[in-house]
Amino acid sequence: MYAQMVKTDGTRVKSLDDMEPEERAFQQRIEAGQKIEPKEWMPEAYRKTLVRQISQHAHSEIVGQLPEGNWITRAPTLERKAILLAKVQDEAGHGLYLYCAAETLGISRDEMYEQLHSGKAKYSSIFNYPTLSWADIGAIGWLVDGAAIMNQVPLQRCSYGPYARAMVRICKEESFHQRQGFDILAKMVKGTPAQKAMVQDALDRWWWPSLMMFGPSDDASVHSAQSMAWKIKQNSNDELRQKFVDQTVPQADYLGLTVPDPELKWNETKGGYDFGEPDWKEFFEVIAGNGLCNAERLGARRKAWDDGAWFREGLLAHAAKAEARRTTAPAAAE
Numbered sequence: 001m002y003a004q005m006v007k008t009d010g011t012r013v014k015s016l017d018d019m020e021p022e023e024r025a026f027q028q029r030i031e032a033g034q035k036i037e038p039k040e041w042m043p044e045a046y047r048k049t050l051v052r053q054i055s056q057h058a059h060s061e062i063v064g065q066l067p068e069g070n071w072i073t074r075a076p077t078l079e080r081k082a083i084l085l086a087k088v089q090d091e092a093g094h095g096l097y098l099y100c101a102a103e104t105l106g107i108s109r110d111e112m113y114e115q116l117h118s119g120k121a122k123y124s125s126i127f128n129y130p131t132l133s134w135a136d137i138g139a140i141g142w143l144v145d146g147a148a149i150m151n152q153v154p155l156q157r158c159s160y161g162p163y164a165r166a167m168v169r170i171c172k173e174e175s176f177h178q179r180q181g182f183d184i185l186a187k188m189v190k191g192t193p194a195q196k197a198m199v200q201d202a203l204d205r206w207w208w209p210s211l212m213m214f215g216p217s218d219d220a221s222v223h224s225a226q227s228m229a230w231k232i233k234q235n236s237n238d239e240l241r242q243k244f245v246d247q248t249v250p251q252a253d254y255l256g257l258t259v260p261d262p263e264l265k266w267n268e269t270k271g272g273y274d275f276g277e278p279d280w281k282e283f284f285e286v287i288a289g290n291g292l293c294n295a296e297r298l299g300a301r302r303k304a305w306d307d308g309a310w311f312r313e314g315l316l317a318h319a320a321k322a323e324a325r326r327t328t329a330p331a332a333a334e
């Protein structure tokens, strides 16, 4: 089936007949649903695609801690504070699993950090928007973690073993994140009119950036056809976006909120909602580094890296001393 797929540059994804035996065997294993493991042969382009995708995903988890970390000290109750702290810690854990998964493909942690700090590597554009109120923390859990789940559930079946396995645990934690976000909002909409207005304002600001998280339409997405042939990607961006809208609109109704899209309408024939087009100009601007918080987010990550230098140096010095003791220890002492 993948042989019919056409890439955006007009070239077709290679068919089995065009492949050398090694690559053909690799592709056949993927089509049989087998997992590819780190030490096994893989095409260089497959390795590079995964390094890019997994490291980008890891960076998103790490940078994604910042908008919410901003509210840990200001959460309204001790319970909310503890929950938010646990959630932000989960995101750090997700980043670490994913850096480990990327390392199995031959890139080092230092290289990945360097790519993030120099601005060469991308991370999800959503984290370049500011968190202005407590309702934003609810909206992030509900919408941003909700969209992340939609994207990540199919990745549990991705052809690369370490990535697929990391996703299993990550997805379990993401569903806790989504529920805690929804719970914050469900509480707030039952509060004062000002609290309810705060929730509507958060939805107004986070709705469109959340839809953008699925990426542009697949016709405009550079890597889709090949990634699908490799079973790194299983669904089109538009399919996942549709699923997200269909799942989320009834939840917004339940909360008594208005989704900020005048074109949103139930379509009986397709059994889903019709909805408007996100502002892709804004999306590409944010990706290019011109979002509201790009500079602040990268600045925070660079500062964390610089501030941790003494600790990394200390660890290395300690390891060198331990190694020296081990190699110069007299044999008699054994």
Ligand SMILES: [Fe+2]
Binding pocket: 061, 090, 091, 094, 170, 174
């Ligand atoms: Fe996460």
Ligand SMILES: [Fe+2]
Binding pocket: 091, 145, 148, 173, 174, 177
């Ligand atoms: Fe999350």
